[in-house]
Amino acid sequence: MSSITSDARPRRRFAGGRTLPRIGALLASLILPILLVALWQWAGTNGGLFGGALPTPDRVWTAWTKWAFGTPGMGLNPYSGTWAESVMFSTIRVAKGFALAILIGVPLGIAIGWSRLFAMVVDPTVQWLRPVPITAWLPISIAVFGISDFGSIFLITIGAFYPIVINTTHGTRDVEKNWIRAALMMGSSPFTVLRRVVLPAALPSIFTGLRIGLGIAWTAVIVSEMVAVKSGLGYVLWDAYYVGRMDIVIADMISIGLLGYLSDFLIVRVEHWVLRWRRLQSFNT
Numbered sequence: 344m345s346s347i348t349s350d351a352r353p354r355r356r357f358a359g360g361r362t363l364p365r366i367g368a369l370l371a372s373l374i375l376p377i378l379l380v381a382l383w384q385w386a387g388t389n390g391g392l393f394g395g396a397l398p399t400p401d402r403v404w405t406a407w408t409k410w411a412f413g414t415p416g417m418g419l420n421p422y423s424g425t426w427a428e429s430v431m432f433s434t435i436r437v438a439k440g441f442a443l444a445i446l447i448g449v450p451l452g453i454a455i456g457w458s459r460l461f462a463m464v465v466d467p468t469v470q471w472l473r474p475v476p477i478t479a480w481l482p483i484s485i486a487v488f489g490i491s492d493f494g495s496i497f498l499i500t501i502g503a504f505y506p507i508v509i510n511t512t513h514g515t516r517d518v519e520k521n522w523i524r525a526a527l528m529m530g531s532s533p534f535t536v537l538r539r540v541v542l543p544a545a546l547p548s549i550f551t552g553l554r555i556g557l558g559i560a561w562t563a564v565i566v567s568e569m570v571a572v573k574s575g576l577g578y579v580l581w582d583a584y585y586v587g588r589m590d591i592v593i594a595d596m597i598s599i600g601l602l603g604y605l606s607d608f609l610i611v612r613v614e615h616w617v618l619r620w621r622r623l624q625s626f627n628t
Contacts, residue, residue: 432568445507
């Protein structure tokens with residue numbers, strides 16, 4: 344009892360229930376971005392960055408605020424007040440493609456990791472197609488779906504599918520065999536073992552695949568929107584580069600990175616909630 348009380352040191356709490364370590368972690372995570380922005384501003388102000396080809400952070404900020412909060416220009420200025428619309432288009436496509444990748448990749452990965460026969464039949468094809476890059480699927484996407492959302496969702500699903508199915512397969516195969524034997528000896532059916540033993544044990548690997556797949560999904564949506572559709576952040580990125588608006592290009596890149604970070608944060612929070620039993624188990628042991 345004494346050892347527990349000595350290790351459980353109370354943290355100093357502030358208004359809103361935040362603790363000092365969390366505030367310190369937040370401040371530490373901002374050090375490098377602030378230094379990079381300061382260096383970027385200094386390099387762009389003193390003689391121009393790369394011969395003036397790249398705008399300074401203040402110009403990017405001005406362009407983004409007009410893109411986000413300006414009055415839509417009725418087609419005359421596509422970079423005024425259209426940021427939220429572009430974000431919405433890209434986010435919806437990522438959500439649809441990522442959801443399809445989960446619905447296909449997780450069950451398929453469990454089946455490959457659980458059944459040796461199924462792995463012999465399906466896994467070689469998965470490994471054969473996996474090295475094909477997303478850009479190589481672009482002509483097929485346009486030929487089959489045309490310039491539409493379906494082509495973009497198709498590419499996003501392919502991009503997110505492989506890390507999900509690979510990590511799910513390895514998570515299923517790495518389940519402790521003694522757990523499976525013990526469950527079978529207690530009279531559990533194979534389906535019950537799969538649902539109550541294998542799936543919970545494979546969840547950490549599955550969530551790793553989800554995080555990797557989500558990052559690739561954001562890459563895929565930008566690639567697809569550059570070519571296969573006429574809306575979204577990827578379309579704005581390419582269009583702004585074509586007309587020489589590098590301030591919008593960089594603002595677009597920052598927006599993509601922020602959306603990817605927030606979506607990954609959401610996956611991590613869901614993972615912590617789903618796997619809270621693991622933390623309780625490690626605490627009790």
